[in-house]
Amino acid sequence: xxxxxxxxxxxxxxxxxxxxxxxxxxxxxxxxxxxxxxxxxxxxxxxxxxxxxxxxxxxxxxxxxxxxxxxxxxxxxxxxxxxxxxxxxxxxxxxxxxxxxxxxxxxxxxxxxxxxxxxxxxxxxxxxxxxxxxxxxxxxxxxxxxxxxxxxxxxxxxxxxxxxxxxxxxxxxxxxxxxxxxxxxxxxxxxxxxxxxxxxxx
Numbered sequence: 001x002x003x004x005x006x007x008x009x010x011x012x013x014x015x016x017x018x019x020x021x022x023x024x025x026x027x028x029x030x031x032x033x034x035x036x037x038x039x040x041x042x043x044x045x046x047x048x049x050x051x052x053x054x055x056x057x058x059x060x061x062x063x064x065x066x067x068x069x070x071x072x073x074x075x076x077x078x079x080x081x082x083x084x085x086x087x088x089x090x091x092x093x094x095x096x097x098x099x100x101x102x103x104x105x106x107x108x109x110x111x112x113x114x115x116x117x118x119x120x121x122x123x124x125x126x127x128x129x130x131x132x133x134x135x136x137x138x139x140x141x142x143x144x145x146x147x148x149x150x151x152x153x154x155x156x157x158x159x160x161x162x163x164x165x166x167x168x169x170x171x172x173x174x175x176x177x178x179x180x181x182x183x184x185x186x187x188x189x190x191x192x193x194x195x196x197x198x199x200x201x202x
Contacts, residue, residue, distance in 0.1 A: 001026060001047070001048060001050075001053070001075040001078040001079070002026065002027040002028060002045040002046065002047055002048075002075070003024065003025070003026055003027065003045055003046050003047075003048045003053065004025040004026060004027040004038075004040070004041040004044065004045040004069075004070060005023070005025045005041075005045075006022065006023065006024050006025070006053070006056045006057065006060070007022075007023050007025075007202060008020065008021070008022055008023070008060050008062060009021060009023060009196065009201050009202050010195060010196065010199070010201065011064070011066060011094075011195075012194045012195040012196030012197070012199075012201075013140070013166070013168055013192055013194050013195065013196075014094065014096075014113050014138055014140065014166065014192075015111075015113075015138050015164055015166075016064065016066075016094060017192065017195055018195060019064055020062055020064065021062065021064050021065065021066050022057055022060040022062045022064070022065050022066070023065075023066050023068060023202070024053060024057065024065065024066070024067045024068070024072075024082075025038070025041055025068050025069060025070065026041075026045075026067065026068070026069045026070050026071075026072045026074070026075050026079075027041050027042070027043065027044060027045030027069070027070050028041075028042065028043075028045075028069070028070045028071065028074050028075075029041065029042050029069055029070040029071045029074070029098070030071055030074060030098075030100060031071065031098055031100065031117070031121075031123040032122070032123065033098075033117065033121040033122065033123050034120060034121055034122045035120065035121065035142070035144065035170045035171075037171070038068075038069070038070070041069055041070040042070065050078055050081050050082055050085065053082060054082070054085055057086075057091075063090065063091055063092060064091070064092045064093075064094075065086060065091050065092070065093045065094070066093075066094050066095075066096060067079060067082070067093065067094070067095045067096070067110070068095075068096040069096070069098075071097065071098050071100070071101065072095060072096070072097060073095070073097050073101035073102075073103060073106075074101070076101065076105070076106075079095070079106065080105055080106060080109075083106060083109035083110050084109060086109065086110075087109045093109065093110040093111070094110060094111045094112075094113055095110050095111070095112055095113065096113045096115065097112060097113070097114055097115065098114075098115050098117065098123075098125060099114040099115060099116055099117065099125030099126055099127075099129055099130075100125055100126050102129065102132075103129070103132070104132055107132070107134065107137070111136050111137050111138070112133065112137040112138070112163075113137070113138045113139070113140055114129065114130070114133060114137070114138070114139050114140070115139075115140045115141075115142065116130075116139055116140065116141050116152070116155060117142075118141055118142060118143055118144070118147075118148035118151050118152060119147050119148055119151055120143070120144035120145060120147065120148050120170065121142070127155060127158075127159060130155075130159040130160075130161055131159070131160075133161055133162055133163040134162055134163060135162050135163055136163070137162075137163035138163045138164045138165070138166060139161050139163055139164075139165045139166070140165075140166045140167075140168055141155075141165070141166070141167050141168070141189075142168050142169075142170055143167055143168070143169055143170065143173065143178060144169070144170040144173045145173065146181075149167075149178065149181050152167060152187075152189075153185065153187065156187070156188065156189075164190065165188065165189045165190070166189060166190050166191075166192045167182060167187070167189045167190070167191055167192070168191075168192050168193065168194060169193060171194065171197055175193060178191070179191050
């Protein structure tokens, strides 16, 4: 697999926000979201074996791991092998995915955070995958404007989502307006700003 970086930080978003975490960022993505903040991971990176990744993670000395990208499920076979190894050693693992690749094989070993792409991204997720989200998983809508909020609301109305749902503003969006909309419409979500952006860390 091609690895963009492995590093320690705080989880900046999702249900584990604020937890110390080892991030495994895999290179390559099948989407080109307009507001992507990790476009450096679209290309480049270093080829690493599963064993080499395991060794790097072990040196980080943390028990919570986030596998992200890019789109990590482009490397599904290697990721699944990693997950099985992590499971044997008692790690807690979350996979952040753009919702274009089937993640069911990963669910026995990791929680899934499916990032549903809204209109402002210029891309689309496979919404049929929402049926496979379980209570231990989560769904995230990154929103920039009213159109994105209306889209998120329509998706939630059409699909039963069994995991927790987050709405996260794009950096620079009108946070207050988005928060006000959630309150006014009583959306069944948690509003969440990206902690890592506030702290100025990865």
